[in-house]
Amino acid sequence: MNNETILQVQGLMTEFRTERGIVNAVNDVSFSLERGKTLGIVGESGSGKSVTNLSILKLIQYPPGRITAGQVIFKGENMFEWSEEEIRTVRGKHISMIFQDPLTSLNPVIKVWYQIAEALRLHHGMSKKEAKAKSIELLKLIGIPDAEQRADNYPHQFSGGMRQRVMIAMALSCDPEILIADEPTTALDVTIQAQILELIKNLSREKSTSVIMITHDLGVVADMCDSVCVMYAGRIVERAAIDDLFYAPQHPYTRGLLDSIPRIDRAGGSRLHTISGAPPNLIDIPPGCPFQPRCEKAMNICSKQSPPEFIINGDASRTAACWLHAKEYNNG
Amino acid sequence: MTVPRLFKNGIAVTGLVIIVLYVLIIIVSFFWLPFDPSEMNSQRLLEAPSFTSGHLFGTDEFGRDILSRIMKGTTVSLVISIAATALGASFGILMGIWAGYLGGRWDNGIMRIADVLFSFPSLLLAIFVMAILGENTYNVIIAIGIVYIPQFARISRGSIIALKSNEFVRAARSNGAGRTYILFRHLLPNSMAPIIVQISLSLSVAILLESALSFLGLGVQPPEPSWGNMLSSARKVMMLAPWTAIYPGLAIVTLVLGFNLLGDGLRDILDPRLRNVR
Numbered sequence: 001m002n003n004e005t006i007l008q009v010q011g012l013m014t015e016f017r018t019e020r021g022i023v024n025a026v027n028d029v030s031f032s033l034e035r036g037k038t039l040g041i042v043g044e045s046g047s048g049k050s051v052t053n054l055s056i057l058k059l060i061q062y063p064p065g066r067i068t069a070g071q072v073i074f075k076g077e078n079m080f081e082w083s084e085e086e087i088r089t090v091r092g093k094h095i096s097m098i099f100q101d102p103l104t105s106l107n108p109v110i111k112v113w114y115q116i117a118e119a120l121r122l123h124h125g126m127s128k129k130e131a132k133a134k135s136i137e138l139l140k141l142i143g144i145p146d147a148e149q150r151a152d153n154y155p156h157q158f159s160g161g162m163r164q165r166v167m168i169a170m171a172l173s174c175d176p177e178i179l180i181a182d183e184p185t186t187a188l189d190v191t192i193q194a195q196i197l198e199l200i201k202n203l204s205r206e207k208s209t210s211v212i213m214i215t216h217d218l219g220v221v222a223d224m225c226d227s228v229c230v231m232y233a234g235r236i237v238e239r240a241a242i243d244d245l246f247y248a249p250q251h252p253y254t255r256g257l258l259d260s261i262p263r264i265d266r267a268g269g270s271r272l273h274t275i276s277g278a279p280p281n282l283i284d285i286p287p288g289c290p291f292q293p294r295c296e297k298a299m300n301i302c303s304k305q306s307p308p309e310f311i312i313n314g315d316a317s318r319t320a321a322c323w324l325h326a327k328e329y330n331n332g
Numbered sequence: 333m334t335v336p337r338l339f340k341n342g343i344a345v346t347g348l349v350i351i352v353l354y355v356l357i358i359i360v361s362f363f364w365l366p367f368d369p370s371e372m373n374s375q376r377l378l379e380a381p382s383f384t385s386g387h388l389f390g391t392d393e394f395g396r397d398i399l400s401r402i403m404k405g406t407t408v409s410l411v412i413s414i415a416a417t418a419l420g421a422s423f424g425i426l427m428g429i430w431a432g433y434l435g436g437r438w439d440n441g442i443m444r445i446a447d448v449l450f451s452f453p454s455l456l457l458a459i460f461v462m463a464i465l466g467e468n469t470y471n472v473i474i475a476i477g478i479v480y481i482p483q484f485a486r487i488s489r490g491s492i493i494a495l496k497s498n499e500f501v502r503a504a505r506s507n508g509a510g511r512t513y514i515l516f517r518h519l520l521p522n523s524m525a526p527i528i529v530q531i532s533l534s535l536s537v538a539i540l541l542e543s544a545l546s547f548l549g550l551g552v553q554p555p556e557p558s559w560g561n562m563l564s565s566a567r568k569v570m571m572l573a574p575w576t577a578i579y580p581g582l583a584i585v586t587l588v589l590g591f592n593l594l595g596d597g598l599r600d601i602l603d604p605r606l607r608n609v610r
Contacts, residue, residue, distance in 0.1 A: 059505055063436070085510075092507035099506075104499035109521045119507045170507065 006210050007033040007056070007095075007178055012070035014048075014055045017063070021283040025051040027234035029070075033178065036208040038201075040221040040242075042257070043231035046279055049214045050100075052231070053180045057091050058084075074178075092119035096171040098200075100183040102163035106155040113139070113151035116169045123174055138169040142199060161192035165199065172203055179204060180212045185220065197224060218261060222246060227317065230254050233280050233290035236309070238320045250312055250320035253291050289323070299323060337601050344597020350590030358407050367397035369404040370555050378573040390575040392565065398576065401557040402583050408469070408558045409587070413538035415473045420480020421531055428485035429523075432492030433515050443489065446482035454479045458541055462550040472551045476541050480534055487530050491523035525602035529595055536591030543584050559584050 014026040026048045033039050041049045054060050056072050058080070072079045074095070079087060096119065099105040106115055116138055117131035126134065132151065139147035142165040155163055164184060171179055181200060185193040201224060204211050213224050221228055221242070228245045230238040230253065238251040249255045259273040277294035280286070289295070292302040301323050310325035312318045338344050366386060373395035381390040389398040424446075431442035449457065461475035495501070496519060504514050539559075545551030546560025554561050559580045566576035 054502075057506060059502060088508045088510060090508070091505065092509075097503070097506040099499055099503055101499055105503045107500040107504070107518050107522065109524075110518070118504065118509065122508050122513070167503070170503070 004035045005032045006035045006075060008071075008073040009052070009056060010071045010073065012052060012055055012072070013068045014051050014060060014065060015068055016065045018283075023282045024285060025065075025234055025282060026055060027285075029231070029234070029236055031229050031236065031239065033210050033212060035177070035210055036204075037226045038204065038211040038213055038224050040213045040215065040225035040228040041231060042215060042218060042221055042228060044216055044279060046282070047231040048234040049216075049231050050182050051234075053097070053182060053212060053214055056180070057095060057097070058087050059091075059097075089123070092171075092176070093123040093174045094176055095178040095180065096174070096176040098164075098167050098171045098179065098181040098184045101187045102160055102167050103187065105167055106163055108155055110154075111151070112153050112155060112158065112166055115155075116166060116173055119170065119173045134173070135169070138173055139166075141203075142166070142169045161188055161195065164188060164192075164196050168196070168199060168203070172207075172209075175207055176209060178210045178212065180214070182214045183216070184213075185215075185217070193220075200224070218246075218257060230257070233285065234282060235290065235321060236319075237291065237322070239309075240318050244318060250318075250325065251291075251322045252295050252297050252324070254320075256294075256296075289321075297324060338597070341597045341601055343593050344601065347590045347593030347595070347597055350586055351594065354406055354410060354587055354590070357403055358410060361403040361407060365400040365403055367400045369396060369400040369557050372396055378569060378576070380573070381575055389579045390573065392562070392576050393569050393573075398562075398579050401562060402559070402579055405557040405559045405562060405580070406583070406587075408552055408556065409539055409542055409584075412469065412472050412476070412542045412552075413535050416476035416538045416542075417480060417531055417534045419473060419477030420534065421484050421527070423477070424481040424484025425488045425520075425527060427481065428488030428490075429492045429515055429520060431485065432489035433496055433511070433519065435493075439489070442485065446485045449478065449482040450486075454537070455541065455544055458545060459548070459550060462545060467550050467553055469552050469556070472542055472545055475545070476538050479541065480538075483534070484527070484530060487526050488523060491526055492519050495519050495522050529599045529602060532591055532595035532598055536588045536595065539584060539588050539591070 009032070010030045012026055012029045013024070016023040016025055029048070029052055031039065041052065043049050051060065051065075055067050058067065060067060067080070070080065074090065079090065113132050113135040116135040117126065120126045120131050120134055136147045136151050139151060144150050144162060144165060155166070158166065167184075179200070184200065185196050188196060197220060200211065203209070211224070213220065215221060225242050227241050228239065229236045230245075230251065232253050238245070238249070238254045240250070245254065246258065249258055253275070256273070256275040260275065262272055275294055280290050280293070286303070288303040288305055289307050292298045295302065307321045307323045307326070309319040309321045312320055312325060366388070373391070376385070376387070376391050376395040378393055379385060379387055379391040379395070381388055387397050387399070389402065392398055392401070427442050427446065431439040452460065457479050458475045461478050462471060465471040465474060501514055501518060504518050509517070542551055542558070543560035543563065546558045547564045549561070549564065551560055552558035554565065562580040563577055566580065570577045
């Protein structure tokens with residue numbers, strides 16, 4: 001496999017101006033995505049996962065949101081220097097998104113086939129007839145029975161799982177190079193979740209689409225991803241290849257997350273581990289590490305200075321933003 | 333699904349039947365009228381309705397057949413009401429949806445213009461516009477249209493604002509859709525329900541406004557018959573010959589009732605909150 005980097009996000013900062021102050025939703029986030037690979041972005045609600053990915057396509061509504069710094073380099077070009085029209089030619093064609101809630105992400109008054117064909121019509125100027133034929137093909141591909149009849153249905157005539165399939169068909173209609181899936185299974189029940197994930201996995205493998213999988217479910221990450229970024233309070237606190245993350249977590253927050261998963265192989269009776277406290281208010285982030293108030297291993301420096309990302313074992317794709325990994329504190 | 337539900341709703345069907353009846357009258361009036369509506373007959377002034385004379389609704393102070401004049405006036409009233417509503421709705425909706433969608437300064441600017449228009453009572457504003465433009469049939473359409481612009485602007489702005497934060501708008505943007513596309517393909521079709529109801533109710537108010545303007549002598553000018561100017565000329569002879577006022581009045585009342593019933597019925601059908609009340 002060639003390790004061609006298709007998307008690179010550098011130093012991304014996104015803020016929201018609210019009445020109570022400026023919310024730094026994304027704070028200096030950098031990552032890169034390789035062709036054909038799946039990158040997981042994990043974090044709890046409000047950690048900035050979705051905003052990061054909406055920022056990539058500049059889908060943040062200007063008031064109140066604003067991207068204040070950073071670069072998004074797609075195939076060697078910085079998309080943030082492009083005009084709105086130029087970015088529009090990328091959206092849905094080269095980079096497309098699947099949203100969390102299939103119930104509200106489809107327009108209730110537009111027929112299903114037309115919504116699937118929207119990107120095709122916008123980007124390739126397909127005629128209605130061609131577009132409809134293509135959507136029926138896509139409906140078959142995602143496993144909707146009676147695709148010919150179902151194409152003329154409205155979204156409310158579809159079940160939740162089928163609607164999420166339709167969203168996938170919509171996102172994949174133009175054979176994008178990158179698929180951003182923003183918690184694609186959160187609104188679905190467990191059996192459907194597995195089917196949807198399988199579908200995304202198979203389709204992306206077939207077309208060697210790169211996937212950014214945003215989720216708070218570590219099970220999904222283990223199942224789908226090649227590498228993972230863990231986000232906390234708008235920053236990436238740890239990045240790792242999938243196995244390294246689960247077998248050797250380096251950041252206390254990641255360790256806490258992993259310990260919070262109920263395990264079938266562990267002796268019963270013991271209480272489930274939780275991370276005490278709540279995520280910090282992003283309006284005025286205290287100096288130092290944002291995880292420090294909740295951290296079991298907090299040291300003096302943690303409340304004073306924000307840790308940079310420390311490279312672990314000399315592998316640049318393996319980092320943890322924690323003072324425990326600084327040379328002067330790292331003595332075992 | 334909406335069409336069959338329309339026919340299950342008794343109120344809407346009643347309204348629709350009345351309107352269809354008037355449309356039939358218009359069609360008939362193009363080919364056949366009992367008498368020439370502008371032919372005066374000094375032998376038959378203010379004749380009471382009777383079968384034998386052929387004047388089913390009687391004659392007016394110039395001996396003209398009232399039924400023929402009402403039939404001819406139906407075209408005038410309905411055409412004015414439809415054209416004025418179309419004019420007001422298209423400008424109002426365009427202003428409203430852009431204001432609602434763009435928000436901020438645009439919204440403020442557009443809606444303040446609408447507020448200025450809104451601050452006059454409808455009839456007063458219509459009279460004001462007629463006074464500026466001059467009295468003729470086309471200007472009645474413009475005057476009533478202007479009265480309607482702020483009403484449509486408000487309704488469409490409101491529903492666009494409620495809709496634009498929907499997830500499907502973001503999904504469309506992530507597909508590469510532009511502003512105009514999203515507004516007209518995604519948002520406008522979703523906001524049609526309140527707009528359709530408003531159109532139906534506006535048609536009825538337009539009939540009243542047109543009659544009122546013609547009654548005051550600002551609208552359709554005699555000898556061209558309109559229900560409003562028929563009532564106006566009947567004023568002087570109403571006590572002697574009540575039919576001169578009763579029949580044009582009835583025509584106005586029933587057509588207005590028809591549009592109102594249709595509007596009420598449509599609102600019941602299209603408003604999901606009222607859907608299961610009955």
